Amino acid sequence: MAKLNFGGTEENVVTREEFPLSKAQQVLKNETVAVIGYGVQGPGQALNQRDNGINVIVGQRKDSKTWDKAIRDGFVPGETLFEIEEALQRGTIICYLLSDAAQIALWPTVKKHLTPGKALYFSHGFGITFNEQTGIVPPKDVDVFLVAPKGSGTSLRRMFLQGRGLNSSYAIFQDATGKAFERVAALGIAVGSGYLFETDFKKEVYSDLTGERGTLMGAIQGIFAAQYQVLRDKGHSPSEAFNETVEELTQSLMPLVAENGMDWMYGNCSTTAQRGALDWWKKFRDATAPVFKELYESVATGKESQRSIDSNSKADYREKLEEELKELRESELWQTGKTVRSLRPENQKPAIAGDATSSTKEVFRKQALKEESVG
Ligand SMILES: NC(=O)c1ccc[n+]([C@@H]2O[C@H](COP(=O)([O-])OP(=O)(O)OC[C@H]3O[C@@H](n4cnc5c(N)ncnc54)[C@H](OP(=O)(O)O)[C@@H]3O)[C@@H](O)[C@H]2O)c1
Numbered sequence: 492m493a494k495l496n497f498g499g500t501e502e503n504v505v506t507r508e509e510f511p512l513s514k515a516q517q518v519l520k521n522e523t524v525a526v527i528g529y530g531v532q533g534p535g536q537a538l539n540q541r542d543n544g545i546n547v548i549v550g551q552r553k554d555s556k557t558w559d560k561a562i563r564d565g566f567v568p569g570e571t572l573f574e575i576e577e578a579l580q581r582g583t584i585i586c587y588l589l590s591d592a593a594q595i596a597l598w599p600t601v602k603k604h605l606t607p608g609k610a611l612y613f614s615h616g617f618g619i620t621f622n623e624q625t626g627i628v629p630p631k632d633v634d635v636f637l638v639a640p641k642g643s644g645t646s647l648r649r650m651f652l653q654g655r656g657l658n659s660s661y662a663i664f665q666d667a668t669g670k671a672f673e674r675v676a677a678l679g680i681a682v683g684s685g686y687l688f689e690t691d692f693k694k695e696v697y698s699d700l701t702g703e704r705g706t707l708m709g710a711i712q713g714i715f716a717a718q719y720q721v722l723r724d725k726g727h728s729p730s731e732a733f734n735e736t737v738e739e740l741t742q743s744l745m746p747l748v749a750e751n752g753m754d755w756m757y758g759n760c761s762t763t764a765q766r767g768a769l770d771w772w773k774k775f776r777d778a779t780a781p782v783f784k785e786l787y788e789s790v791a792t793g794k795e796s797q798r799s800i801d802s803n804s805k806a807d808y809r810e811k812l813e814e815e816l817k818e819l820r821e822s823e824l825w826q827t828g829k830t831v832r833s834l835r836p837e838n839q840k841p842a843i844a845g846d847a848t849s850s851t852k853e854v855f856r857k858q859a860l861k862e863e864s865v866g
Contacts, residue, residue: 505661505676505687512543518677519545525582526550527575527601528589529561532614535644536586538564539651539683547571550578579604584674586612592803594618595625602630608667610634610674616696619664621796635665636675638682639695647683656685664692700790705783712819719824729827736824738831 495504526537527550540547549566550573551558558572566572579585579601587594587601595618605611611629613619616637618627629635640647640659647657661679663671679687690698703709715736722732747756757765789795802808819825832838 503689505679507656507680507686510676510680512680515677515680516544518673519584519681522546522583522674523548523581524584524586524678524681525578526586526588527578527582527597528587528593529557530588530590530644532640532644532647533588534560534564535640535647535651536588536614536682537566538648540678540681541565541571542651543681543683545681548573548578548581550575550582576600576604582609584610584612584678586614586678587618588614590803591615591617591625592800594627595800595804598625598627605630605633607632610636610668610671612675612678613637613692614639615699616662616692616694617796619692620696621793621800624793624797624800629665631665632667633665634663634667634671634674636663636671637661637692637695638675638679638684638687639690639699640682640684650685651683656683659684659687660690660695661687662689662691662695696796697787697790700795701783701787704786704790704795710779710782716822716824723823729823730831733824733827733831737828742835 492503493506493509494501522545524540524545524547526533526540526547529537529549529551533549533551537547537549548571549561551561553574561572562568573581575597582604585601585605589597598618601611607630611633613635614637616639618625619629619635622628638659638661640657642657650657659679659682661675663675665671668674676687719732719736722735723729727735744756744760747759757768760768802811805811
């Protein structure tokens with residue numbers, strides 16, 4: 492396994508060079524990979540594996556829009572698409588990709604079909620790590636591992652079709668067959684990972700829950716809301732407050748950070764901006780560090796997982812979620828965002844029929860969309 496230096500720390504990494512697709516196909520040639528659940532990760536992982544020549548079947552409850560989606564994606568009932576229990580019985584590797592709440596409900600059924608030598612695969616450490624809350628305790632004679640793509644199933648599929656690859660973490664919880672590593676590495680490559688870095692179940696779920704509550708989703712909205720409100724309270728217009736809080740970040744700066752890092756972005760903006768950013772970032776770090784510590788504790792003590800299980804298994808979960816999303820959507824900040832997005836040139840409809848400039852733009856826009864969908 493390759494060892495790479497990440498900022499001074501050596502870590503184990505599985506790369507496509509070291510573990511090419513041909514090797515993954517070889518390792519998986521006698522396996523039936525049953526992808527259980529066809530929500531967000533299910534389609535990405537099942538379709539990528541199918542296109543990579545792996546023997547993959549889907550297990551999905553029938554009479555559901557999701558079942559129809561699997562058919563639209565080319566899975567054939569009775570051949571490659573089955574009711575969950577039949578797929579569990581046919582699969583030698585069970586990719587357990589139901590929502591985390593549904594995994595708890597379906598566990599007794601899954602457990603029944605975990606005969607010796609099979610493998611149980613997750614894309615999250617949740618069910619195993621918080622087993623006192625989930626009841627998910629696998630039998631000792633099966634392999635248990637995870638591949639957790641670091642992004643949405645939609646991105647996993649999109650990047651695969653573009654010839655790119657999302658990175659994923661992998662972890663082995665139980666190696667009953669002595670082949671857990673080659674099985675998990677092969678699956679990681681087959682689902683379309685660009686490379687895989689090593690973790691364990693507990694670290695995967697602790698970092699994931701912290702990240703999504705923190706900088707990836709929770710903290711970022713909190714910081715947006717705070718800065719926007721201060722600017723509005725001081726008399727700035729909504730469009731100005733939004734542009735200086737969100738639009739410039741998502742449209743201009745973050746793509747540069749993604750490509751070249753924060754120091755490069757600081758080094759390539761105005762001297763006034765870089766002086767201010769260098770003076771203020773540590774203040775924000777120190778102000779938010781106690782909140783991140785509190786968040787990590789809440790994850791590590793199982794409070795976050797319990798809250799997630801309790802709220803996600805309620806019958807009115809979808810309704811309550813919609814109310815909370817509506818509050819965000821109808822806030823002045825995101826209503827302003829809607830108008831700002833509509834003003835982006837690429838989102839504008841041609842103003843007047845026959846207007847040479849707008850119709851030329853429309854031709855370019857259509858051309859770009861065509862290229863994107865082909866890519
Ligand atoms: N979302 C992501 O991009 C992402 C990223 C990394 C890791 N993960 C992990 O991947 C796993 C799957 O996540 P996901 O977001 O793809 O899940 P999801 O979209 O929430 O899963 C929905 C699937 O679960 C089925 N389902 C829900 N309740 C069910 C029940 N009571 N009985 C039977 N089937 C039921 C749905 O069928 P119906 O449509 O018929 O309800 C559908 O197939 C999770 O462990 C998650 O943490 C997800």
